Amino acid sequence: MYQYTENDQTLIDERVAQFKRQTENYFKGELTEDEYRALRLRNGVYIQTHAPLLRVAGPYGLLNSKQVRKLAHIARTYDKNYCHFTTRQNIQFNWPKLELVPEILAELATVQMHAIQTSGNCMRNTTSDHLAGVAVDEIADPRPYCEIIRQWTTLHPEFDYLPRKFKIAVSGALNDRAATQFHDIGLHLVKNAEGEVGFKVFVGGGLGRTPIIGLVIKPFLEQKHLLSYLEAILRIYNLFGRRDNKYKARIKILVKETGLDKFTKLVDAEWEYLRADNELSAERVEAMQAHFASPAYDVKADSDTTFAEHKANDKAFATWLAHNTAEHKVPGYSAVFISLKAPDMPPGDITDVQLDAVADLADEYSFGEVRATHRQNLILADVKQADLYTVWQKLAALQLATPNIGTATDMICCPGLDFCSLANAGSIGVAKEINEALDDLDYIHDIGDLKINMSGCMNGCAHQSVGHIGILGVDKKGAEWYQITLGGSSENNAAIGERLGPAVAKHEITEAITTILDVYIKNRLEDETFLAAVNRLGITPFKERVYANN
């Protein structure tokens, strides 16, 4: 994983000093509310329903054990003993005191962490595949490119006051696990006929109020042109993106209103001027790749036999293995999912005690590294099969082994009315209720691969429009109602969910979801996933049953 140089450290230390001054000047009345707002957002600070919210960057989801322990310490010292992993691999604290945020940021800086550009109308944290570097379907490791992009975006002087926020995601695998087609820029690592790695570039994707699937603007961008091409897109967006209406300010609207052809011409014309100067050298890429070299894997890891014994003898362990581990490129290793979707915890939340324990597990069993996934779980990416049984037992003791990864109860859910001032409706409570209704693991496993995403308002923080089942909180005369969509996907077959019908009332939402699942079970073909069944059947059979009594 990337280790800071002296320069990196200086940069974040100087940023802490700058924000400390800005915060002091705000309290002295020298910065207006509006002015300070823009500055604090660029340091991860929102002001929410109850308190400020601090969003800390998890660079493309990678954390080391020391950083995880620091998060635990911050949760304990400055917050209510927990924090929250977001869908963009970041970490949120819900209860810090504004005047203490500079101090928290100084603490984070001691472990090479920061909250720079995690909110505000600027370039945000670059996200990526949580299985980067270990996935069996990988074309090339996206992490070195992510770090190069992280550095390029961080404190970029020209693009810090964009029309709206700007998010970049990178995938290096055949299967997109980073929702790249729903980002302002999505990059897929691809190889050309000569076997050279380059990028397929998507632009103009996004979720939120107007979900749009990104379009291919460049089928193959040579590696050396990565930064000049990003610069060209950003300059065109900065100059021509709409600033008159914040709901039309994302690049997706610019691309849509301009048309892809014309937009491409604008970008290419800009790029013509830049491409010769700003080349990314092969040496720089190689030096960055060295930071992400494989750890010292045990070449005999797959000769262990205890694993097969445990699997044969312990059904609960076998179930967990089937759901909460992923295949690893090295024989004898697995990537282990740490489920942050225990039935009685809000999705994505984790306590200080759990964080400390996860850090210990990472040190002992996974080369000291932890990753955050975009579905709000964690991963130990490099666990030897001989250790899986112990790791499972330890995770189970921490309530972190619910065998539900990729299933109905592995929901993405935003904070909703509980914490968010923009919310129309609660989401955590509904997630809990659905969880309770689906508390039979065999039933959930029988349903299989299912992504339920739920947001408390149309800003869509929890990606409801790309959930296989999407639930969107709406306000109807002050009451909480829920709009359901079916058939969304943020993977390779990117799709936006179709509306099932009128919104349902709060007391009906859980039953509506269980009814939908029932229709699936009655109609599915052998081995047909929920998403495939919706695509084959259309929404009518689901609609008929859900609204049967109206």
Add this chain to the structure above:
Amino acid sequence: MQIIKDTTIVNNSWKFIADDEDLSAGDITVSLARWQQDREALIAHSGNVGLRLKSNDNVADFADDLAHIKLIELNFADFADGRSFSQAWLLRGRFNYQDEIRAVGHYLPEQVFYLSRVGVNAYATDKPTDLALIMNNLNDFTVKYQASIN
């Protein structure tokens, strides 16, 4: 009025000419519309001429005239309107403009480090107390991650 130019505090010697106002002697600033309308007269003007740019003005529209223009003011109506940053970059990076680029209006002293990096070298402010703050904030960072103008 005092301004900061090239990290020293100096007196502003430029006179603001409104669009409906006659040109007067000495160094003057005009809007882009005025420049386009009275281009010949302004080129013949005895003093220096500066341009006041709004954030939605297109730099390419007057790029051929830059040799005649000795000051460009980037006028911030709103500090969050980042187009001015790209205008400065284009002036320096694309059109090789070497004379003064000045930030004017409602930008924040907190933004001057970024402004300096995209090629702004002068800062006007209505608040005399901001001068010291701007001087200080120009040194917010000693390191940088990416190429720009500076």
